Every structure is written in structure tokens, then in C-alpha cells.
Amino acid sequence: MRPSDTIDSTREARRAAVIAVVRAIPPGVVLGYGEVARRAGLPRHARLVAKVLGTADDPSLPWHRVLRSDGRIALPAGSAGAREQARRLRAEGVDVVAGRVRQRPAVDTLDGALWAPAE
């Protein structure tokens, strides 16, 4: 490996951390960007999470389970991505109405709370 890679890896490491967290989200569960950032050990990096998901090319990544903190789909309403996301969520049993999820992304729900520990 080139020495420059070791230094650049800070960026890669964060990206990897975010990817790992997103991949760990179980079906039917949704999290906010800020939450994901937290779980990735990067508090206040919600926007970075967005960037990562946007540039991630891994098709097996369940990026559709990441929403805004208010339960809204982050992608522009009507856009191909937004429709795709809503479609996938419903396929997992998540209620999506008008680009919004009928479930609190917050760790308010029992499922979310129980999911918190571990690792």
C-alpha cells in the first residue's frame, strides 16, 4: 500500500464505518442520518452519512432504511430515488405516506431501543 493511502484512510475509515452501520439495520427498521452517524462513532456527521450513501455504489446496501430525523424521505419528492426508496420500504412492511414514514425513526420505539446495545 502506498503511504498516501494510510493518510487518506481517515476518509475511507469513516465511510466504512457508516456503511457497516447501515448494513446492520434490520429490515422494517428505519434510522435518521444523525442516528447512523452516532452509531458509526461520528456524532454530528449526519451530512457525511448522506454523502456516503449518495456515493456508495454497493447495491446490497440497505440505504433505503435511512431517513431524515423527522421521518421524511431525504431525496427530492418525486425523484426516481425517492420513489424507489418508498417502494422498498413498503416491501418491508413500513408505512410510507406522502414521502413520509409512519414510524418514529427515533429510538423511541421498543425495537429501536432494544437494537441499540450489542456490538
Added chain:
DNA sequence: ACGATGACAATGC
């Protein structure tokens, strides 16, 4: 180095 940008979040009205 500097300002603009963005799949964000919290707060206030």
C-alpha cells in the same frame, strides 16, 4: 486559504 454546497438536525414561530 476561502467560500459554496449538501440524501442533515434542532429550534422557533
Added chain:
DNA sequence: TGCATTGCCATCG
């Protein structure tokens, strides 16, 4: 609920 404002922070030109 919706919209505007402010704060945050990595990226990019």
C-alpha cells in the same frame, strides 16, 4: 405540519 433560521462538518472549485 410547514417553513425559515442557525449550527455542523466534510468536500470541492
